[in-house]
Amino acid sequence: MNSSFDKRQNNAATHPAFLSVWDIQAYYGESYIVQGVSFNIHEGEILALLGRNGAGKTSTLRTIARMGDPQLKHGEIWLDHKPLHKMASHEAATNGIALVPEDRRIIPGLTVEENLQLAQIAPPIGWSLERVYELFPRLKERRKQEGVTLSGGEQQMLSIARALCRDIKVLLLDEPYEGLAPVIVQEIAKTLEIIRDQGITTIIVEQNAVAALKLADRAVILDTGTVVYDGSAKEVLEDEKLRAEYLAI
Numbered sequence: 707m708n709s710s711f712d713k714r715q716n717n718a719a720t721h722p723a724f725l726s727v728w729d730i731q732a733y734y735g736e737s738y739i740v741q742g743v744s745f746n747i748h749e750g751e752i753l754a755l756l757g758r759n760g761a762g763k764t765s766t767l768r769t770i771a772r773m774g775d776p777q778l779k780h781g782e783i784w785l786d787h788k789p790l791h792k793m794a795s796h797e798a799a800t801n802g803i804a805l806v807p808e809d810r811r812i813i814p815g816l817t818v819e820e821n822l823q824l825a826q827i828a829p830p831i832g833w834s835l836e837r838v839y840e841l842f843p844r845l846k847e848r849r850k851q852e853g854v855t856l857s858g859g860e861q862q863m864l865s866i867a868r869a870l871c872r873d874i875k876v877l878l879l880d881e882p883y884e885g886l887a888p889v890i891v892q893e894i895a896k897t898l899e900i901i902r903d904q905g906i907t908t909i910i911v912e913q914n915a916v917a918a919l920k921l922a923d924r925a926v927i928l929d930t931g932t933v934v935y936d937g938s939a940k941e942v943l944e945d946e947k948l949r950a951e952y953l954a955i
């Protein structure tokens with residue numbers, strides 16, 4: 707048992723939750739999309755946030771990261787005793803939330819290394835380049851290459867690596883496996899386990915529910931903007947009825 711795991715256990719015993727999402731309700735204009743979502747995550751846990759297309763997964767991640775759109779109109783989000791629901795997106799980022807969006811947002815015209823360095827401009831600064839390259843040797847090999855010319859899997863790695871270059875506590879991943887070959891999915895999953903073991907808390911949204919459930923400690927399933935399941939990831943993997951009803955797998 708490593709030390710970060712010990713820390714996780716202690717934290718679970720002394721604090722009810724590290725990230726606590728309570729009855730969040732969010733709108734795009736008049737459209738009521740996130741309809742009262744609640745869940746808790748302990749420090750260092752990986753949570754799979756699942757559900758069919760349009761269930762509200764991306765909207766929930768954007769609400770937690772305080773992107774402004776959708777607009778949070780009710781509920782609370784607490785990260786390590788800090789009220790994220792009262793913060794704008796840049797404050798949420800400074801307090802340790804990082805959202806890796808579906809389109810990865812690699813900055814054109816910059817090399818891999820420049821993309822990483824750009825993330826390290828403003829304090830609080832997170833991982834050093836050495837530490838990032840130790841975790842992602844492929845990025846080290848390609849550090850002089852323009853970021854947007856990387857393969858899909860490498861771009862996903864760069865996008866995660868860039869988040870780690872900031873001092874983050876929670877990593878929000880929106881469909882990190884999208885369009886990637888199974889072998890690359892496995893490689894990224896192993897990396898996410900290492901990141902978890904270093905104490906970072908992760909929410910992973912994925913259409914590839916089986917891969918996400920294998921990685922995750924817990925699962926929350928959304929349906930029309932509400933939580934329909936909150937429990938162990940293993941239980942969802944083993945429950946065919948639940949999978950058929952809410953995940954179509």
Ligand SMILES: Nc1ncnc2c1ncn2[C@@H]1O[C@H](COP(=O)(O)OP(=O)(O)OP(=O)(O)O)[C@@H](O)[C@H]1O
Nearest residue numbers: 734737739757758759760761762763764765766913
């Ligand atoms: N900018 C927007 N303006 C208005 N409605 C939106 C906007 N973005 C999303 N929606 C609507 O909100 C609902 C939830 O969308 P969301 O993108 O959160 O779902 P999702 O679970 O991430 O789906 P997918 O699996 O397809 O990515 C959908 O009905 C969608 O049409």
Ligand SMILES: [Mg+2]
Nearest residue numbers: 763764765880
């Ligand atoms: Mg989505």
